[in-house]
Amino acid sequence: MVSAHPYGRVFALHRRPQLADCAPSGRARLDALARWVQDVAYADMEAAGLDRLAIWVLRRHRIRVLRFPVFGERCEVRTFCSGIGRMWAERRTTVTLAPASPAATAEDTSDQSPVTAANPQAGSPLVETVGLWVHLDPEHRLPSPITEAEREIYAAAAGNRSISSRLRHPRPGADATEIGRAWHFRRTEVDIADHVNNAAYWEPLEDELIESMPALSQVDAELEFRVPAQPGPVRILGAGPRRWLTATDGREIYASALLINAVSSPAQTVPAAPSTP
Secondary structure, eight states, X not given: OOOOOTTSXXXXXXXXXXXXXXXXXXXXXXXXXXXXXXHHHHHHHHHTTOTTTOEEEEEEEEEEESXXXXXXXXXXXXXXXXXXXXXXXXXXXXXXXXXBOTXXXXXXXXXXXXXXXXXXXXTOEEEEEEEEEEEEOTTTOSBOOXXXXXXXXXXXXXXXXXXXXXXXXXXXXXTXXXXXXXEEEOGGGBOTTXXXXXXXXXXXXXXXXXXXXXXXXXXEEEEEEOSOOOSEEEEEEEXXXXXXXXXXXXXXXXXXXXEEEEEEOSOOOOOOOOXXX
16 A cells, blocks of 8 residues: 655545444444545545546455544545556545644534544544546446546656556355355445445445454455446355355356454443434
């Protein structure tokens, strides 16, 4: 995971783990972090005036959690382009504790608002991610060359670093077996591209981790996306640290996951949820 170029474009948003984003322990779930990553990527393109030039879809996404953001914690999500190919690009995203601001008030709960009190750990990385995104023509939804306008905005941050779009995860081998965990993608997980959103693919892994490691404190995992899934049942195959989401007949592989590392610590105290009407 490369560092930002000193003269390149870096874009940031503020986010807080909310009630629907957190596991019972109070930590942000992996699928919630994946949504933050796609939200800040789109917001960056929109702020640069490039959002109508292309549709970007994730090909590969790695999330490395050093310390999970917890319920209500104000975070800064920073992103930059870390490499460019002919029809694809790499984007790095870092989640840190947001810096303090005396202008914030206790009543200010917007996503864009800063933290309400000084935090000596502000700026320390909590989550590091890297994603490989494919550049699609907005009309035909097929891979298309990155435009000069896009290169002009992001080339400096990429630092002339060239990247490949090739998949790295293997297909299921003879040792892959069904792990006995039924899964069903819901219609509510389909996004405006008319297929299951990439963040939803983290849910089967998150579900397994919540059950097996309820006090999960650190994790490093990578997903690769192959064929877009539609709502309905899927099979989960496993072999060691690898998982595959496939069609029920096994003919299509929708995505694969590699659990690189996972660390459990003593259970945290769940932050108190606010009362709701």
